[in-house]
Amino acid sequence: MDGVKEVRVEAVPYCCSTCDGGEVACRNLARRGRKTRSLSTSSASSSSEYRRTQSLHGPSPVTTFGPKACMLQIPQAVMHIQDPASQRLTWNKPPQSVLVIKKIQDASLLQPFKELCVFLTKVKNMIVYVEKKVLEDPAISGDENFGAITKNFCTFREDLDDISNLVDFIICLGGDGTLLYASSLFQESVPPVMAFHLGSLGFLTPFKFETYQSQVTQVIEGNAAIVLRSRLKVRVFKENWEKKARVDDMGIILTNGDVDCGRKVAQYQVLNEVVVDRGPSSYLSNVDLFLDGHLITTVQGDGVIVSTPTGSTAYAVAAGASMIHPNVPAIMITPICPHSLSFRPIVVPAGVELKIMLSCDARNTAWVSFDGRKRQEICHGDSITITTSCFPVPSICFRDPVNDWFESLAQCLHWNVRKKQNYISSEDEF
Numbered sequence: 001m002d003g004v005k006e007v008r009v010e011a012v013p014y015c016c017s018t019c020d021g022g023e024v025a026c027r028n029l030a031r032r033g034r035k036t037r038s039l040s041t042s043s044a045s046s047s048s049e050y051r052r053t054q055s056l057h058g059p060s061p062v063t064t065f066g067p068k069a070c071m072l073q074i075p076q077a078v079m080h081i082q083d084p085a086s087q088r089l090t091w092n093k094p095p096q097s098v099l100v101i102k103k104i105q106d107a108s109l110l111q112p113f114k115e116l117c118v119f120l121t122k123v124k125n126m127i128v129y130v131e132k133k134v135l136e137d138p139a140i141s142g143d144e145n146f147g148a149i150t151k152n153f154c155t156f157r158e159d160l161d162d163i164s165n166l167v168d169f170i171i172c173l174g175g176d177g178t179l180l181y182a183s184s185l186f187q188e189s190v191p192p193v194m195a196f197h198l199g200s201l202g203f204l205t206p207f208k209f210e211t212y213q214s215q216v217t218q219v220i221e222g223n224a225a226i227v228l229r230s231r232l233k234v235r236v237f238k239e240n241w242e243k244k245a246r247v248d249d250m251g252i253i254l255t256n257g258d259v260d261c262g263r264k265v266a267q268y269q270v271l272n273e274v275v276v277d278r279g280p281s282s283y284l285s286n287v288d289l290f291l292d293g294h295l296i297t298t299v300q301g302d303g304v305i306v307s308t309p310t311g312s313t314a315y316a317v318a319a320g321a322s323m324i325h326p327n328v329p330a331i332m333i334t335p336i337c338p339h340s341l342s343f344r345p346i347v348v349p350a351g352v353e354l355k356i357m358l359s360c361d362a363r364n365t366a367w368v369s370f371d372g373r374k375r376q377e378i379c380h381g382d383s384i385t386i387t388t389s390c391f392p393v394p395s396i397c398f399r400d401p402v403n404d405w406f407e408s409l410a411q412c413l414h415w416n417v418r419k420k421q422n423y424i425s426s427e428d429e430f
Contacts, residue, residue: 052191053095053168089192089224089396095168097127097154099191101182102134103174109198110139112209113173114146119213121149124220129154129167158185167191169219169396173209175199176314180371183231183271183393192226192394194219203313203412206398219396226394227401229310229326230350231269233389234370238264239381268370269389272311276356276384277303277336279367279377284339286362290355291348298359301338303366306331306354306386310393313413321345323415325405326395331388350388357383 098120102113113134120126132155135141140150156163164186172178172195179195195205196212207215218224276299278285285303289296307316309324312332317323321334322345329350335343348354358366358380368384369375378384397404409415 051165052097053091053093087226087228087401089219089222089226089394091222095126095220097129097166097168099129099163099167099170099182101131101170101172101174101178103178103199104133105137106174107139109173110137112196112198112212114140114143114149116171116173116212116216117153118146118149119216121152123213124216126220127154128152129156129163131155132157164188169194171216172196172205173198174205176201176204179204179393179395180271183269184371184373186391187267187269188391190391190393192219192396194396201412203408204310204395206404206408225397225400227326227397227404228392229271229395230308230329230392231271231389232274232306232308232331232386233391234268234270234274235385236266236268236368236376236378237383237385238266239379268374269391270311270370271308271393272314272371273305273307273316274368274370274384274386275303275305275315275336275372276366276368276378278364281364283363285336285364285366286359287366288357288359289333290357292352293355297343299335299338299343300340301343302336304356305334305336306356307334308332308388313409316345317413319345322347323409325401327401329388331386352387354386355383356386 100113100117100120102109117128117130120128130150130153135150135153135155140146154166169192170182170190172182172193175197176199178199179193182193183190194207194216196207196209197205198209199205276285276287284300287299287304289299289304305311305316305319305321307314307321309326309328309330309332312321312324316332316334319334319336321332324330324332324347330347331350331352331354332345332347333354334345356368356378358378360380362380365380366378367375368378399407410417
């Protein structure tokens with residue numbers, strides 16, 4: 001685009017006190033082997049020294065999520081549980097930049113996208129980041145009136161440009177998949193996310209676009225509640241990866257990887273769920289499930305779902321699991337069509353480490369996907385480790401975490417909706 005120049009940026013990663021040394025070493029190894037990334041920004045935008053505005057409370061990776069309990073040092077010990085509704089979005093300085101994510105190839109979002117971008121740039125004087133392929137849409141690039149606005153945008157490319165420290169908050173236009181995509185763009189600390197319901201379901205998108213100006217203004221002023229949606233930190237270890245390099249080149253297996261002790265390692269941050277299934281095979285899936293190094297069961301069926309509380313209302317609930325509020329620190333394990341009548345979904349503490357491997361006598365391989373993406377094959381000797389990430393997604397609430405969640409249950413899933421019984425008067429009883 002005209003008026004756009006290339007600058008080099010190198011984001012300084014956050015470090016969480018809960019991360020172990022091995023994880024830090026893997027990050028450093030991956031960082032040394034990573035190609036230099038280029039980011040396209042306008043001349044009117046800030047320089048590469050800019051670092052995003054941090055919220056004082058929610059979005060910090062060292063902030064814990066969910067109810068916090070502590071034993072007071074008094075004769076009669078009292079356990080205090082923090083009210084989830086008390087989690088507020090508070091800026092330490094006014095935000096300057098915003099990432100606008102629009103669902104690709106959706107004509108119904110063109111007008112809301114243009115209105116929002118004009119409002120952010122002209123009225124709020126904010127730096128707007130947009131994915132490059134969004135502006136390549138002929139309906140946008142061919143609009144001469146809107147073209148003057150796009151010249152001031154900063155653009156980026158997925159998996160190539162690092163914007164983790166350049167964006168103060170995110171606005172999503174679309175459905176739940178748009179929020180999942182926004183989460184995948186940030187492998188460490190995630191900016192607060194404001195999601196507008198312009199898709200089909202909208203369980204994770206509480207805002208209506210009709211009043212976007214007042215709602216966005218409240219977020220910029222820090223007048224909003226947030227819920228910290230925990231993510232799963234997933235690592236996939238591939239044995240004999242050198243022999244499988246030819247398959248990798250075809251785009252079937254692994255992205256974002258580094259080498260660890262002769263094995264290929266890929267790491268992902270997952271907001272909804274990790275799904276291990278039998279793939280195209282006609283045989284039952286046969287995988288071993290370990291918890292903190294102890295074998296707890298073998299899953300024989302179509303597969304298993306490991307989900308966050310946010311993901312409990314997605315694939316997991318369709319497979320018969322319970323629904324967990326996002327503020328509850330937990331991991332849900334749900335079998336998919338198990339060949340056992342007694343295999344029910346279970347909830348385990350958020351701090352445990354799960355490990356999934358093919359059973360030694362498994363007849364076929366398994367397949368794994370992360371929030372429905374990056375699908376790859378798991379063979380004998382490969383393993384998947386899953387634990388709660390220290391980088392949650394700060395999701396901005398319309399009202400508060402409790403009311404928003406139950407509103408989504410009622411409106412999107414029609415939870416406990418039935419025809420009411422007729423009233424019986426005292427005369428009708430006799």
